[in-house]
Amino acid sequence: MKTQVGIIGAGPSGLILSQLLHLQGIESVVLERKTLDYVLTRIRAGVLEQGCVDLLHEAEVHQRMDKEGFPHDGFEIAFRGATHRVDLKGLTGGTGVMVYGQTEITRDLIEARKAAGGTIIEEAEVTGVEGAETDNPVIHYKKDGRDYTLTCDFVAGCDGYHGASRKSIPANLLKTFEKVYPFGWLGIMSETRPASDELIYTRHERGFALCSMRHEKLSRHYIQCSLDDKVEDWSDDRFWDELKRRLPENVADTLETGPSIEKSIAPLRSFVCETMRHGRLFLAGDAAHIVPPTGAKGLNLAASDIYFLSRGLIDFYKNGSMAGLDAYAGKALRRVWMAERFSWWMTSLLHNFPETGGFGSRMQDAELDYLFGSQAAMTSLAENYVGLPYE
Structure with a gap:
């Protein structure tokens, strides 16, 4: 198979990217190791930053979230038997968060991709990415006991911490940091x-x-x-x-x-792979970073990665410019490290x-x-x- 953008992983980050590209007329194929039914059994976070909410609106998968999600103007910290309220809206000039489960976001995205005729290949186990430093990288995967290839212009590794994307980058080029x-x-x-x-x-x-x-x-x-x-x-x-x-x-x-x-x-644990780009292979979400759940930043960081990556890809296909893709890792990492700092601080404060x-x-x-x-x-x-x- 051939496509413009090969996306590894049908979690929220991969599906949001596929949907955003589709709305701009850019083709993609999503490869998912598990079945989509299994993907929908994963229990994950549900506190969304406004930036993530805005991105889901841009991806046109916001209708059910707007109807069923719960806007929160604050939260409480209990200490010495009393609760202390953090007035998010009052302290930030009107910004709150949205409580809407990641499983529901994934469901909305899968339905949107199916309705648009998007290609999601289930039970496709990616074994590696070849030729990331060329103009036509190839994703190798297995399905039903057979070997397949997907040739593309770019590869988005959205397959989580244990996925094949990061492992496809030469070990001597990886720069990682971890705290357990x-x-x-x-x-x-x-x-x-x-x-x-x-x-x-x-x-x-x-x-x-x-x-x-x-x-x-x-x-x-x-x-x-x-x-x-x-x-x-x-x-x-x-x-x-x-x-x-x-x-x-x-x-x-x-x-x-x-x-x-x-x-x-x-x-x-906290984990950051600063090698978020290798040639035409780009890492996003948990493939590149993990944060403790204390600060509710995991899904939100994945969304900001996709914000930067989608704009870089759209700029390439609309204007022939690599500037956005060249800037991807630097922009994403700046926000990653700030979220890592906040999650570390919240974890250190309360445990x-x-x-x-x-x-x-x-x-x-x-x-x-x-x-x-x-x-x-x-x-x-x-x-x-x-x-x-x-x-």
Whole structure:
């Protein structure tokens, strides 16, 4: 097969890129290792920056989000048994966030690509990218036990941390950075009323907790746990009991509990591959960077990558200019590192770090006391949470 842009991965970043290119008359083929039904079972984040919301509008997949999503003007931080509200709109001059699940975004994008006759090849396992430094790179993949090739002008690697895209870049050219945190998040999804109208982040002596939601009858809750913990060690009752211990009493007393419909443990880490471009191969999303979920930046960073990459590709096909593509990595990385910094700061502020001891714990307490008493500090938090400008 031949196409203009070969896209590896049918997650949100790959599908948004394919949709944006289609609207500009640019052909693409999306290769996905799993089935699309499997892709839609992945439980991921749901807090969208305004920039991500705007990009979904540009991609013309915003109708259901506008109808069913939940605009949030703020969130709460629980500390020493009390909650402190971060007024996002008030502190940023009118900008909030949108709560709409990543699974629903993916569903909307798949339906849009199918309606437009877009090509998504399921169960296509990419084995490598050849000729990235030429004008016609080739993606090699396997499907149904047979070998295939997809020749294209450009390759977008949107296939996640474990995908083949980054592995296709020569190891001596890769420049990576990583920080692994000494804990994970145990999360459950339940068909219960959310704990609050807004997200609640909790710093507690027993560990971090987060009360989130997908809609008025679907809640997502997390607690900090040991990396040695296993999902089967945590019954629903044990999880709810532990979550209540970490929440302020007034929240715990009204918390609606129920059977989990999904339960998992996610380790926390930060990762950046600064080699986001190799010839005509471009990395985007989790293929290039991972952030701890504390700052709600994973999907939003993928969206900003696609913002820059789509504009570079559109400029090439409309005007024959490589300027946007040449600038892609620099623009994307500037925003990546700022989001990494914010996610690291939020994680460091709200979690228990056994190795820091009493001094480190007192520093976290002092930081929170300062935050709640400083308009400037709260504004900085709000500006980063709602998302820094793309340009």
